[in-house]
Amino acid sequence: MIEAINLIKYFDKKLVLDNISFSVRKGEICGYIGPNGAGKTTTIKILTGIIKPTSGTAYIDGINVKENPDDVKKIIGYVPESGAIFETLTPVEFLTFVGKIYRMSESEITRNIFELMELFEIYEFKNEPMLSFSKGMKQKIFLISALMHNPKVLFLDEPLNGLDANAIKIFKEFIKKLAQNGRTVFYSSHLLDVIEKICDKLIIINRGKIVASGTIEEILKISNAQNLSDAFSKLTESVEQVEKIQNFINRTK
Numbered sequence: 001m002i003e004a005i006n007l008i009k010y011f012d013k014k015l016v017l018d019n020i021s022f023s024v025r026k027g028e029i030c031g032y033i034g035p036n037g038a039g040k041t042t043t044i045k046i047l048t049g050i051i052k053p054t055s056g057t058a059y060i061d062g063i064n065v066k067e068n069p070d071d072v073k074k075i076i077g078y079v080p081e082s083g084a085i086f087e088t089l090t091p092v093e094f095l096t097f098v099g100k101i102y103r104m105s106e107s108e109i110t111r112n113i114f115e116l117m118e119l120f121e122i123y124e125f126k127n128e129p130m131l132s133f134s135k136g137m138k139q140k141i142f143l144i145s146a147l148m149h150n151p152k153v154l155f156l157d158e159p160l161n162g163l164d165a166n167a168i169k170i171f172k173e174f175i176k177k178l179a180q181n182g183r184t185v186f187y188s189s190h191l192l193d194v195i196e197k198i199c200d201k202l203i204i205i206n207r208g209k210i211v212a213s214g215t216i217e218e219i220l221k222i223s224n225a226q227n228l229s230d231a232f233s234k235l236t237e238s239v240e241q242v243e244k245i246q247n248f249i250n251r252t253k
Contacts, residue, residue, distance in 0.1 A: 001026040001153060001184040002047065007056035009042055009208075016042050017053070018208040024186060024201070029179045031199035032188040035236050039208045040188045041081055044155050047186070048078050060153055074102070077146035081157040081188075087131045091117065091141055094130070095148060102149035109148070116144040119174070120167060135162035143171070153184045160191060172198050196228045206236040 002024040009017040017039045024030040034040050045051045047058050049069030058065040060072045086094055092113060099109035117123040120140040130138060139162045146154060154175075160168055175185055175198055189195055195202065202219050204212040212219055212235050216228060225231035 001028070001061055002030075002186060003059040004043070004047065005057045005059075007043070007046060007058065008054045009039075009046065009051075010054045016208055017046075019056070020205070020208070020210050022203050022210065022213060024184055026184055027179050027182045028201060029175060029185040029187060029199045031195040031202045032186060032205065033190070033192065033195060033202065033232065034205035038205045038236075040205060041157055043205070044078075044157050044186070044188060048076060048155055049073055075152045077149070077151035077154045079142050079146045079154075079156045079159045081161070083142060085130060085138055085141060087133075087138075088129055090127045090129055091122070091144075092126045094141065095145060098145045098148050104149060112148050112150075113144075116147055120144065120170060136164055136167065139163055140167060151183070153186065154178065156185065156187045156189070158189055159187070160189065160194065168194070192228050192232060202228075204232065204235050211235045 002022075004020060004022050007017050007020045008015075020039075020043070032040055032043065042051070046053050047060065047065060049065050049072045052066055061075055063071050063075075065072050086097075089097070095113045096109055099112070104112075113126070114123065117126055120143065122137060122140055125133070125137065130141065133141070139159070143159060146156075160171065163171065172194065175187075179185055179200070187195065187199065196216060199216070201215055202213070203210055204219070212222060212231075214222070219228070219231050219235075220226070223231040223234045225234055
């Protein structure tokens with residue numbers, strides 16, 4: 001369903017993605033984790049057709065992303081790490097606009113707005129301008145906008161920013177149900193506890209390179225770790241970082 005082949009990306013002369021390849025099957029929830037600046041968001045922007053790789057190829061459901069980005073966007077949903085929202089609009093106005101972009105029928109738009117806003121417990125605010133919405137409420141609208149057209153593949157880049165505990169619980173259950181119904185989820189986050197609970201497989205990226213890939217059990221085994229947090233640290237922490245930390249501690253004794 002998702003296939004990345006030898007993706008390389010430079011920004012000016014800086015290498016951001018260094019020849020990465022992976023695949024994600026239909027109905028799989030794939031966690032994509034790494035330190036800040038590892039290349040996670042760049043990967044997602046390439047896979048969603050927002051930017052082009054310097055070289056390499058990506059396919060979504062057999063569609064070449066570089067050659068047919070518009071076709072890819074028809075079948076995916078995307079929640080960015082930080083995005084703009086038309087705050088002067090109400091949720092109904094904004095989500096109706098999103099639905100029309102995907103050429104959904106009026107009845108389908110109305111039904112999905114009601115069901116998804118009810119699910120995320122914000123339907124009572126459907127006709128209020130979003131200027132007054134909290135960060136968490138706006139994030140719920142982003143999530144709903146990505147789900148409006150029932151996408152085959154869902155890309156999530158830190159989707160839980162600002163959400164309360166109940167909304168996070170709803171989100172986790174909803175994502176699991178999507179996968180059970182054949183939807184594919186590519187999920188980038190720093191919240192390792194959530195990743196560990198919902199993902200079928202993990203890809204760990206560091207400094208533009210994939211350093212590990214597999215099930216959580218396989219990741220723990222290759223890193224000789226007891227939990228995902230320890231595995232993440234072992235696989236992404238450089239020798240230089242360890243030495244700097246130890247030197248700082250020694251100086252402050």
